[in-house]
Amino acid sequence: MNVIDNKNHTFVNPYSYSILRKQRPGYLTKNCFQLHYDGIALVCLSNALGLPSKRSSFDDTSLAPTVFSECQRHQLSVGLVGSAPGIAEEASQLLQQRYPSLIVQLVSDGFLSGQTEVDVKEKALECDVIVCSMGTPRQEDFLYELRLQNWEGTGFTCGGFLDQLVSAGGKDYYPTWVDRYNLRWLYRIAKEPRRLLFRYAVDYPVGMTLFIFDFFFTRERKHTDA
Template sequence: MKEEILGVQVNTENYDELIPKVFQNIEEKKKSLVVAINPEKLMKAKEDPELKALLNRAEFQIPDGIGVIIASKLQKGNITSRVTGVDMMDRIVREAARTQKAIFLYGAKPGVAEKAAQKLLDTYPDLIVAGTQDGYEKDTRKVIETINQAKPDILFVAMGSPKQEQWIEKYRDELHPILYQGVGGSFDVLAGNVKRAPAIFQRFGAEWLYRLLKEPSRLKRQMNLPKFLLEVFSRK
């Protein structure tokens, strides 16, 4: 099920409901893109019709951000829990290990994807990592060839949004994987290069506050949240 927030479709399901649907598509060889939806992205999409169209073409739009939950409540919708990009990746990896689906990590600085892959293998010893590729390789044909030779079922792309989603959409018909997810800075988090917000911040959907306390320069970006909620409220 999906509901519309500022013209963008967003899934209403939680992790346990989404994962079977995602893996059913893998079994049926239906290529699928998982994209994280947050207030900042929705505000950008409001001004950028191409971005809005790209987000709406994705097969799965996960509600990543407490602002999306609040917006759904404001419009009496059905989104009740966050599905964050990094946790969705973890759930997909966990299920991939269980079902023996191979993954590939593409993006980030040299060495980061390899380190992230090793951390995942430490957590999920049965996981099949088909390969990794850093994001600094300029030859796109070489990247595509490397991925296709590895034959993964799932491709995680860490380039930042919306660049990663644009790259996936442009090349996915040429690529072997069935499931795609743009994961932003998740490789750095997995590799231990970037610390995630403490559990208490995660539990209350306040990771944005933790990042703001750590980086006050993010204040301008965080002002998107009240603007976003005001926009949703005005459309009620």
Template structure:
């Protein structure tokens, strides 16, 4: 698959908008080879600049979308025309709509007990023809991992949505995608919580103004320490150029 990428702090990001990202995602599904899609934000890009293993996982992924205004800003700062963010939750909705239209099977893995099931119910309401072939929460022990992988493999999904939090979900997919045998594996962070109604997404006007990060910080003050990675990311990008 031909790729047009920009490298930010050593991480390759595909120059895609939502439409092109979905097109490339379907190409991966149709290819049928286990693949990994990452929606990359500034926080994880900064972490990857300090962690060779994480950076390798990102650069070996089959599709990396610009999730977060920080990534969009950094790409534009380097002279690349990235038109919009392509976030994890938007990819979930777009992939589920595609799956409902084309008959692709979807498996939801992650979040707290009961949340994946609730998210599956909500997605079925939105897309009545969606085939969800399985759900499993993310609170499994290391010794249960093989059983979890086996259950996913036996369900034979075309799309696996993994909500284990970044970068844990990225490492999980990278290490096990061949065993899982799923054509498209995507880490989706806290998307199940939002879809299930456990947490609220930012109002539409804040999303349009690229202030979703601020809403999340105000809603969850405990994120403040994590958000301190953002100014460090900006400074590192400026020094990189």
């Protein structure tokens, strides 16, 4: 997979799939984004339905190291946009410790409005790669709006990657055995039960049911991992 391809990429799990399906269906059915299945749930479901798939996430267990290594190797400028104030700044410092020649040209939190939002988008247009963590669908909206302004860079939504990077102090967020046995979901619940237990217990089954429905009745849904 060529990760720097001048396209927008988003990574969906059952929860974000149901949100996009309801609020931004065009992002799932048109060529706005390269869609990837984030987490084992949709991968297993997709494979069971006869659509060969593999997990692809923007984190340290998947695409993030490849993306930042390529940016460093080719001297591509990177923008980090999202999360609470201070998180993107700290994430930038941690990434530059790992990748000393990485060019981080833009750093901004995800709480954008008014002139601040205009200014951040203008700076983002000058970056080769944008990594965006605002939650669905705001992160997709941000990248899509850049594309509408004729931005020709490569965009990635990254979910909680910036927060995880900072939380782990720049080290691996997931223990090796958790990643090996695809228990990242259980590890995250253990770390953030109040925020994630309902999502995994209720929202995920709903999203998976909608995914199955769309497979049989709306064949426009697409993914780009195989």
